[in-house]
Amino acid sequence: MPEALSPLARSAVRPPGPTQVMGGWEVSTRVSTSSLWLADVSPLAKVLVRAEPGAGVAARLGVGHGRARRRADGVLVVGSGPGEWLLVGPPGSASLLAGEVEVERGEGFASVVDLTHGRALLRLTGPTAPMVLAKLCPVDLSDRVSPNLVAFRSFLANLATDVVRDDLDGSRSYLLHCERPSGQYLYDVLIDAGAEWGIEPTGVFAPPAKET
Amino acid sequence: MILIPCPHCGPRNASEFAWKGEHRPRPDPARASPAEWRSYLYHRANPCGWTTEVWFHRAGCRRYVTVERHTLTNEVRRAVPAGGER
Ligand SMILES: [Zn+2]
Numbered sequence: 001m002p003e004a005l006s007p008l009a010r011s012a013v014r015p016p017g018p019t020q021v022m023g024g025w026e027v028s029t030r031v032s033t034s035s036l037w038l039a040d041v042s043p044l045a046k047v048l049v050r051a052e053p054g055a056g057v058a059a060r061l062g063v064g065h066g067r068a069r070r071r072a073d074g075v076l077v078v079g080s081g082p083g084e085w086l087l088v089g090p091p092g093s094a095s096l097l098a099g100e101v102e103v104e105r106g107e108g109f110a111s112v113v114d115l116t117h118g119r120a121l122l123r124l125t126g127p128t129a130p131m132v133l134a135k136l137c138p139v140d141l142s143d144r145v146s147p148n149l150v151a152f153r154s155f156l157a158n159l160a161t162d163v164v165r166d167d168l169d170g171s172r173s174y175l176l177h178c179e180r181p182s183g184q185y186l187y188d189v190l191i192d193a194g195a196e197w198g199i200e201p202t203g204v205f206a207p208p209a210k211e212t
Numbered sequence: 213m214i215l216i217p218c219p220h221c222g223p224r225n226a227s228e229f230a231w232k233g234e235h236r237p238r239p240d241p242a243r244a245s246p247a248e249w250r251s252y253l254y255h256r257a258n259p260c261g262w263t264t265e266v267w268f269h270r271a272g273c274r275r276y277v278t279v280e281r282h283t284l285t286n287e288v289r290r291a292v293p294a295g296g297e298r
Contacts, residue, residue, distance in 0.1 A: 065220060065273070081273050082220050138225050152221065153272050155228055160271040 011042035012120040012183030015201045023091040032202035036126030038190050039202045041175070042183065045094035046115045047087040048080075049101055052108035060102065061085050068149045068164050076175075078151045078164050086162065088121070088175070120183025123166075124190060125173040128197040133174060135193045137163070157189040214286045219293050220273035228271040235264040235278055235294075260284055266294055 009025045017030025025043040051057035053065075061077055063069045063085070068078040075097065076088040087097045094114040103110040124132060130141040136157040140146060151164045162177035178186050191199055214226035234256050239248050257263070260283055267277050276294035281287070 082275060138228075153274075154221075154224065155271045 009117065011040050012180040013040040013042060013187045014184065015040050017203060025091060028203035030201060030203045032200035034198050034200035036128050036194055036197050036199045037202040038194065038199055039123045040187065041123045042121045043091040044121055045089040045091060045097055046119055046121060047094055047097045048113045048115050049085040049087065051083055051110035053083040055107040057103055057107055057110050066151055068151045068166065076166065080151060080153065080162050118180055120178055120180050120186065122176045122187060123173060124176060125168055125171060127172060129172045129174055132190065132194040132197065136189065156186065159186055161186065216267060216279060216288055217291045218269050218272060218277055219291055220275055221269065224272055228269060229267040230270050232266040232268055235266050
């Protein structure tokens with residue numbers, strides 16, 4: 001008998017703990033008590049924009065390669081490459097975000113693609129988060145080189161990963177973004193690397209960052 | 213370790229790049245003789261010294277970069293976007 005199709009969206013990552021359906025996504029409701037935690041935030045809307053770097057689209061997005069900015073409405077605009085941007089917004093907002101990107105006549109080629117279900121997105125937070133990443137990533141994560149809202153793509157445990165530093169209430173936090181099939185691998189490798197600092201998985205509704 | 217100063221991303225380990233080989237000007241396919249085309253496809257200078265080559269930053273900006281590298285010391289003296297792109 002064919003299995004009934006589920007309208008439920010599932011992330012590439014299976015964090016432990018009880019789950020709950022929120023906004024069409026099956027999410028973990030586990031809450032970490034550690035100061036260092038890893039959350040699967042794949043339900044967040046992810047929209048990729050490509051455009052000519054010098055075109056009006058680029059100016060309207062308001063951020064260049066290597067930096068990210070938080071819009072007043074909370075949407076994170078990431079300059080993920082030369083002529084490439086990633087918009088990260090609340091779950092379910094992908095078509096809204098994509099529709100807002102205006103491309104005017106004469107601005108050259110541009111493309112807007114909803115990647116929400118094609119990518120995995122994790123959030124690593126805690127005072128020791130840079131130490132965890134330093135075990136896996138060749139880029140200097142010090143404040144001098146990689147301050148808040150810096151964005152880069154590099155290898156993380158040999159996997160091409162988009163890294164955005166997006167501190168939460170003054171606590172170090174990183175958004176890590178990779179292709180969906182590699183999501184569970186990236187998750188497992190971060191849990192392994194963070195074990196010595198007591199990393200704990202947490203649900204999509206992350207606890208407020210704790211100062212220790 | 214070879215360190216490549218990517219014009220888009222800054223200095224990165226060569227393991228993030230794919231080596232695409234010596235940079236060679238492409239002859240006009242409509243005018244090139246078979247011998248010229250064969251030379252373009254297969255002949256390489258392979259110098260012991262400075263060479264100009266193309267690397268693809270696959271784990272970074274995903275752009276092609278033209279790099280001047282010393283094949284004996286692996287010193288890199290110049291890296292610019294390939295093909296004169298911005
Ligand atoms: Zn690069």
